[in-house]
Amino acid sequence: MEDAVTLLLVEDEPLLQNIMVAGLEDAGFRVVTAADGATASKSFHANADEIAALITDVRLGAGLDGWEVARRARQMRPELPVVYMTGDSAADWAAKGVPKSVLLQKPFAIQQAVIAVATLLNEASSTITHNS
Amino acid sequence: MEDAVTLLLVEDEPLLQNIMVAGLEDAGFRVVTAADGATASKSFHANADEIAALITDVRLGAGLDGWEVARRARQMRPELPVVYMTGDSAADWAAKGVPKSVLLQKPFAIQQAVIAVATLLNEASSTITHNS
Amino acid sequence: MEDAVTLLLVEDEPLLQNIMVAGLEDAGFRVVTAADGATASKSFHANADEIAALITDVRLGAGLDGWEVARRARQMRPELPVVYMTGDSAADWAAKGVPKSVLLQKPFAIQQAVIAVATLLNEASSTITHNS
Amino acid sequence: MEDAVTLLLVEDEPLLQNIMVAGLEDAGFRVVTAADGATASKSFHANADEIAALITDVRLGAGLDGWEVARRARQMRPELPVVYMTGDSAADWAAKGVPKSVLLQKPFAIQQAVIAVATLLNEASSTITHNS
Amino acid sequence: MEDAVTLLLVEDEPLLQNIMVAGLEDAGFRVVTAADGATASKSFHANADEIAALITDVRLGAGLDGWEVARRARQMRPELPVVYMTGDSAADWAAKGVPKSVLLQKPFAIQQAVIAVATLLNEASSTITHNS
Amino acid sequence: MEDAVTLLLVEDEPLLQNIMVAGLEDAGFRVVTAADGATASKSFHANADEIAALITDVRLGAGLDGWEVARRARQMRPELPVVYMTGDSAADWAAKGVPKSVLLQKPFAIQQAVIAVATLLNEASSTITHNS
Numbered sequence: 001m002e003d004a005v006t007l008l009l010v011e012d013e014p015l016l017q018n019i020m021v022a023g024l025e026d027a028g029f030r031v032v033t034a035a036d037g038a039t040a041s042k043s044f045h046a047n048a049d050e051i052a053a054l055i056t057d058v059r060l061g062a063g064l065d066g067w068e069v070a071r072r073a074r075q076m077r078p079e080l081p082v083v084y085m086t087g088d089s090a091a092d093w094a095a096k097g098v099p100k101s102v103l104l105q106k107p108f109a110i111q112q113a114v115i116a117v118a119t120l121l122n123e124a125s126s127t128i129t130h131n132s
Numbered sequence: 133m134e135d136a137v138t139l140l141l142v143e144d145e146p147l148l149q150n151i152m153v154a155g156l157e158d159a160g161f162r163v164v165t166a167a168d169g170a171t172a173s174k175s176f177h178a179n180a181d182e183i184a185a186l187i188t189d190v191r192l193g194a195g196l197d198g199w200e201v202a203r204r205a206r207q208m209r210p211e212l213p214v215v216y217m218t219g220d221s222a223a224d225w226a227a228k229g230v231p232k233s234v235l236l237q238k239p240f241a242i243q244q245a246v247i248a249v250a251t252l253l254n255e256a257s258s259t260i261t262h263n264s
Numbered sequence: 265m266e267d268a269v270t271l272l273l274v275e276d277e278p279l280l281q282n283i284m285v286a287g288l289e290d291a292g293f294r295v296v297t298a299a300d301g302a303t304a305s306k307s308f309h310a311n312a313d314e315i316a317a318l319i320t321d322v323r324l325g326a327g328l329d330g331w332e333v334a335r336r337a338r339q340m341r342p343e344l345p346v347v348y349m350t351g352d353s354a355a356d357w358a359a360k361g362v363p364k365s366v367l368l369q370k371p372f373a374i375q376q377a378v379i380a381v382a383t384l385l386n387e388a389s390s391t392i393t394h395n396s
Numbered sequence: 397m398e399d400a401v402t403l404l405l406v407e408d409e410p411l412l413q414n415i416m417v418a419g420l421e422d423a424g425f426r427v428v429t430a431a432d433g434a435t436a437s438k439s440f441h442a443n444a445d446e447i448a449a450l451i452t453d454v455r456l457g458a459g460l461d462g463w464e465v466a467r468r469a470r471q472m473r474p475e476l477p478v479v480y481m482t483g484d485s486a487a488d489w490a491a492k493g494v495p496k497s498v499l500l501q502k503p504f505a506i507q508q509a510v511i512a513v514a515t516l517l518n519e520a521s522s523t524i525t526h527n528s
Numbered sequence: 529m530e531d532a533v534t535l536l537l538v539e540d541e542p543l544l545q546n547i548m549v550a551g552l553e554d555a556g557f558r559v560v561t562a563a564d565g566a567t568a569s570k571s572f573h574a575n576a577d578e579i580a581a582l583i584t585d586v587r588l589g590a591g592l593d594g595w596e597v598a599r600r601a602r603q604m605r606p607e608l609p610v611v612y613m614t615g616d617s618a619a620d621w622a623a624k625g626v627p628k629s630v631l632l633q634k635p636f637a638i639q640q641a642v643i644a645v646a647t648l649l650n651e652a653s654s655t656i657t658h659n660s
Numbered sequence: 661m662e663d664a665v666t667l668l669l670v671e672d673e674p675l676l677q678n679i680m681v682a683g684l685e686d687a688g689f690r691v692v693t694a695a696d697g698a699t700a701s702k703s704f705h706a707n708a709d710e711i712a713a714l715i716t717d718v719r720l721g722a723g724l725d726g727w728e729v730a731r732r733a734r735q736m737r738p739e740l741p742v743v744y745m746t747g748d749s750a751a752d753w754a755a756k757g758v759p760k761s762v763l764l765q766k767p768f769a770i771q772q773a774v775i776a777v778a779t780l781l782n783e784a785s786s787t788i789t790h791n792s
Contacts, residue, residue, distance in 0.1 A: 003767040023160070028683070028769030071359050078358035079656045094260040094342035095335050099361045100656060105257040107135040109160030115250045118775045125765040127655060128607045128628060128754040155688070203491050210490035211392045226474035226788045227467050231493045232392060237785040239663040241688030247778045259391060260343045260364060267503040287556070292419070292505030358656040369653040371531040373556030379646045382511045389501040392490040399635040424551070424637030475788045496788060514643045521633040523787060524622040524739045524760060599755050606754035622738035623731050627757045 004030035006047075007117060010040040010056035010069055011085070020055070023110035027118070037064025044073050053081040053117050058089040067096040074098050079127075081120030083113065136162035138179075139249060142172040142188035142201055143217070152187070155242035159250070169196025176205050185213040185249050190221040199228040206230050211259075213252030215245065268294035270311075271381060274304040274320035274333055275349070284319070287374035291382070301328025308337050317345035317381050322353040331360040338362050343391075345384030347377065400426035402443075403513060406436040406452035406465060407481070416451070419506035423514070433460025440469050449477040449513050454485040463492040470494050475523075477516030479509065532558035534575075535645060538568040538584035538597060539613070548583070551638035555646070565592025572601050581609040581645050586617040595624040602626050607655075609648030611641065664690035666707075667777060670700040670716035670729055671745070680715070683770035687778070697724025704733050713741040713777050718749040727756040734758050739787075741780030743773065 007024060011017040012035045021031045032051065034040035037060045044051060054073050056066040064072075070082045082101040084093065085108070093103045102116045139156060143149040144167045153163045164183065166172035169192045176183060186205050188198040196204075202214045214233040216225065217240070225235045232255075234248045271288060275281040276299045285295045296315065298304035301324045308315060318337050320330040328336075334346045346365040348357065349372070357367045366380045403420060407413040408431045417427045428447065430436035433456045440447060450469050452462040460468075466478045478497040480489065481504070489499045496519075498512045535552060539545040540563045549559045560575065562568035565588045572579060582601050584594040592600075598610045610629040612621065613636070621631045630644045667684060671677040672695045681691045692711065694700035697720045704711060714733050718726040730742045742761040744753065745768070753763045762776045 005767055005769045005772075027771035029771075074359035075356075078355060080358075090257065091342060093258070093363060094344075095338035095362060097363045098359060099357060099363055099365060099654070101258075101363060102254055103258045104254065107137055108253070108257075109137045109250065111159035111161075111246055112137075112250045112254055114771055115247055115775055116254050118769065118772045119251070119254075119779070121768070122762055122764065122772055122776050122779075125750065125768075126627070126753070126761075126763045206491035207488075210487060212490075222785065223474060224471075225495060225786070226476075227470035227494060229495045230491060231390070231489060231495055231497060233495060233786075234782055235786045236782065239665055240781070240785075241665050241778065243687035243689075243774055244665075244778045244782055247775055248782050251779070251782075258363070269503055269505050269508075291507035293507075354653065357654070365654075366650055367654045368650065371533055372649070372653075373533050373646065375555035375557075375642055376533075376646045376650055378507055379511055379643055380650050382505065382508045383515070383647070383650075385504070386498055386500065386508055386512050386515075389486065389504075390489070390497075390499045401635055401637050401640075423639035425639075495786070510639055511643055514637065514640045515647070517636070518630055518632065518640055518644050518647075521618065521636075522621070522629075522631045522759070602755035603752075606751060608754075619738060621759060622740075623734035623758060625759045626755060627753060627759055627761060629759060 004028070005052045005121070006030045006032060006050050008032050008034065008040065008044060008051045008054050010034045010037070010054070010060065010066065012036060012057060012060050019110060020113060023114060024117075027114040029117075036060050036062075037066070037069050040064070040069045041072050045076070048076050051080075053083070053121055055083045055085065055113065055117060058084055058086040058092075067092070070098050070101065079124055081117060081124055083116045083120065085113070136160070137184045137253070138162045138164060138182050139185050139187060140164050140166065140172065140176060140183045142166045142169070142186070142192065142198065144168060144189060144192050151242060152245060155246060156249075159246040161249075168192050168194075169198070169201045172196070172201045173204050177208070180208050183212075185215070185253055187215045187217065187245065187249060190216055190218040190224075199224070202230050202233065211256055213249060213256055215248045215252065217245070268292070269316045269385070270294045270296060270314050272296050272298065272304065272308060272315045272318050274298045274301070274318070274324065274330065276300060276321060276324050283374060284377060287378060288381075291378040293381075300324050300326075301330070301333045304328070304333045305336050308340070312340050317347070317385055319347045319349065319377065319381060322348055322350040322356075331356070334362050334365065343388055345381060345388055347380045347384065349377070400424070401448045401517070402426045402428060402446050403449050403451060404428050404430065404436065404440060404447045406430045406433070406450070406456065406462065408432060408453060408456050415506060416509060419510060420513075423510040425513075432456050432458075433462070433465050436460070436465045437468050441472070444472050447476075449479070449517055451479045451481065451509065451513060454480055454482040454488075463488070466494050466497065475520055477513060477520055479512045479516065481509070532556070533580045533649070534558045534560060534578050536560050536562065536568065536572060536579045536582050538562045538565070538582070538588065538594065540564060540585060540588050547638060548641060551642060552645075555642040557645075564588050564590075565594070565597050568592070568597045569600050573604070576604050579608075581611070581649055583611045583613065583641065583645060586612055586614040586620075595620070598626050598629065607652055609645060609652055611644045611648070613641070664688070665712045665781070666690045666692060666710050668692050668694065668700065668704060668711045668714050670694045670697070670714070670720065670726065672696060672717060672720050679770060680773060683774060684777075687774040689777075696720050696722075697726070697729050700724070700729045701732050705736070708736050711740075713743070713781055715743045715745065715773065715777060718744055718746040718752075727752070730758050730761065739784055741777060741784055743776045743780065745773070
C-alpha cells in the first residue's frame with residue numbers, strides 16, 4: 001500500500017472532474033485524468049501497466065466517445081474494470097457497453113463511484129485465473 | 133451530479149436517525165427522514181419520483197412497520213432499492229421482505245449502510261430494461 | 265406453456281446447428297435458425313417480438329460476425345439474453361461482447377448451452393423493472 | 397441419492413401440472429402436487445421437513461394466492477427455495493414476492509423450471525450457516 | 529463439439545457412481561471415474577489438460593478425502609471448477625472447501641449435479657482473464 | 661449501533677496495520693489487531709462471539725500463515741466473513757482460500773478493504789438461514 005492504485009478518469013466537464021478526483025483520492029486512489037477520448041486512449045496506451053481501472057463519461061465532445069475508449073482499453077487489457085458515467089445514454093449500455101462493466105446514471109453520489117470501482121477491483125483480484 | 137440523489141430514511145430512534153443522516157450525507161446523498169410508517173408512506177407518495185432508495189427500520193412503533201412501508205413503496209416503484217435495518221426481526225426477512233432487498237442487522241457500521249444502498253443503486257442503473 | 269419460447273440460433277456449421285437444435289428442442293424451446301449474420305439480423309428484425317434469446321456463433325463466414333449480430337439485436341431489444349459460442353475468439357469477448365452475456369468456449373456439452381440460455385431467461389424474468 | 401428430493405408444486409391448471417410433474421420427475425425430483433392454496437398450505441404443514449422447495453403458480457382460483465402460500469411456507473422454513481410461475485402478475489413480484497425467489501414468466505420451457513429450482517437448491521446447500 | 533468435455537468424478541459407492549455417470553453422459557459430458565483419493569489425484573496429474581471439472585465425494589474411505597483431492601487439483605489448475613458431494617460433511621465446507629466451489633448435499637437430484645458443473649464451466653468461460 | 665462491529669485485523673507490518681486500523685475505524689468499525697498467526701488464533705478463540713469478520717495478511721512471519729488462521733476461525737464460526745491481503749500469494753488463493761472469501765492484492769486503496777468487509781457482512785446478514 002506504499003504504492004497507490006491508479007485510476008484513469010475521463011470526463012470533459014471540469015467541475016465534475018474535480019469533484020470526482022477529490023472523492024476518489026479521499027478513498028485512497030491515485031487519479032490520472034483526461035478530458036477527451038483521444039487523450040484518454042493515448043494516456044492509456046502510455047501507462048497501460050499502471051492503470052488499474054477506467055472511469056469514463058460516455059459523451060466526450062468531438063472524437064471517441066466513452067464506449068469506444070473502453071473497447072480500446074479492453075483490447076489491450078481484457079480484465080480492466082470499467083465504469084461508465086452518463087446522463088442520457090443509459091439505454092445504449094446494453095448494446096455498446098463491455099461485459100462486466102458498471103453504469104452510473106447521473107446524478108449519482110460520489111460514494112457510488114468509489115464503490116463501483118472498488119467492487120470491480122475486488123472481484124478482479126478474487127478471480128481465479130489460469131496458471132502461466 | 134449538480135443534483136443530489138435523495139434517500140428516504142425511516143427511523144424512529146432520534147439518535148440513530150441523526151447518525152445515519154450524517155453518514156449518508158457525508159457519502160454524498162441527500163436524505164429525507166420520517167419517524168413512523170404513516171409519515172414515511174405519505175412522504176413517499178408525495179415525492180415518489182424524487183426518492184431513489186428506501187432505508188427503513190423494521191420496528192416503527194404503532195402503525196405500519198418497515199415491511200409494510202417497503203411493500204407499499206415497491207407497489208408504486210417496483211425497481212426501488214430497499215434496505216431494512218433491524219435488531220431482532222432478521223428471521224422474518226425471509227417471509228416479509230421484498231425481492232432484491234438487503235437486511236442490515238444491528239449493530240452495523242455506518243459504512244455498511246452506505247455501501248448497501250450504493251450497491252443496490254449501482255445494480256439498478258446497470259440493469260438492462262425494456263425499451264419503451 | 266401452450267406457447268413455446270423461441271430462440272434464434274445463428275450457426276454456420278450444419279452439423280453443430282443440428283446438434284444444438286435437437287438439444288434446445290429437447291429442453292422445450294422452439295428454435296429459429298440462421299447460418300450467416302445478414303440472415304440472422306433480417307430474421308431478428310422480422311420477429312423481434314417473438315424471439316426470447318439469441319445464441320450465436322462468433323465466426324460466421326463473410327459479412328456480420330456474431331459480435332455485430334448481438335449488438336444490433338440489443339439495440340432493438342436491450343434486455344435480450346445473448347449467448348456466444350466460440351472456438352478461438354474467447355479473448356475478444358472482453359472488448360466486443362455485450363453486458364450480461366455468456367460466452368461458451370468450444371467444445372462444450374449441449375446442456376451447457378441449455379443452462380446458459382435458461383439461466384439468462386430466468387434472470388431476465390426475475391428482474392425488477394420500472395412501471396410503465 | 398437413494399432418497400429423492402421432494403418438491404411441492406402448486407398449479408391449478410391440470411394440463412400444466414401434468415407437464416411440470418413429468419419434467420421435474422425426468423430431472424430426478426419427487427413431486428407432491430396441490431391445485432389450490434389451502435391444500436398447498438396444509439400439505440406443506442404436514443410435510444414441512446420433507447419438502448425441499450416450492451414451485452407455485454401465482455393465481456390459484458379462490459382462496460390463498462401463490463404469494464401468500466410462499467410467505468406462509470417461508471415463515472415455517474425461512475431457507476426454503478421458492479419459484480413463482482405467472483402469466484400476468486410479474487409486475488407484482490417486486491412488492492409481493494419473498495427475497496431470493498425466482499419468477500418464471502409464462503410461457504417458459506420446462507427446463508427453465510428445472511434449472512430455476514436446482515440452482516436455488518444448489519445455492520442453499522452452498523450457503524455457509526451458523527454452527528448450532 | 530466434436531470433442532467432448534471431460535469431467536473427473538470421484539465416488540467410492542459403485543451404485544451412486546453409475547447413476548452419476550449416466551446422468552452426466554446424458555447431459556453430453558465425457559466422464560472419467562476414480563473410486564478413491566489416491567487414484568483420483570494420479571488420474572488428475574496424468575490428464576490435467578484434458579479434465580475440465582472435478583466432481584468429488586467428500587468421504588472416500590482410507591487415504592485422501594475429497595477436500596484434499598480438490599486442493600491438490602487446484603494447485604495444478606487454479607481455475608478448475610469443483611463440485612463436492614456429501615451426506616454429512618456439509619458443515620466442514622466453510623473451513624475445508626476451496627473458493628468458488630459448489631457443495632451438493634445428499635440426497636440431490638441428478639440434474640442438480642449437471643447444473644452445478646455446467647454453471648461453473650459457463651462462468652469460467654465467461655471470465656475475463658489477462659492477456660498472455 | 662451503540663455497540664460497534666468488531667473486526668480482527670492480522671498484519672505483521674506495523675505501518676500497514678496502522679493505516680488499516682485508521683481506515684476501518686473511520687468507516688465505523690472497532691478493530692482488534694494481531695501481528696502474528698498464533699496471537700490471532702488465540703485472540704479469536706478468546707473473543708469468537710464478538711468478532712464479526714477477519715481481515716488477514718497471508719504472510720505472517722514464522723508460525724501460522726493467514727490461510728491457516730482463516731481455516732481455524734471458520735472451523736469455530738463457519739459463517740465468518742474472511743478477507744485476505746497479499747502481495748505475492750494471490751495464485752495460492754484458489755487452493756488455500758476458504759469459500760466465499762475475498763482476496764485483496766497489494767497495493768490496494770484503503771476503501772477497497774472497507775468495501776470488501778462491509779459487503780461480506782451485508783451478504784451474511786441478508787442470508788436466509790434455518791430456524792433453530
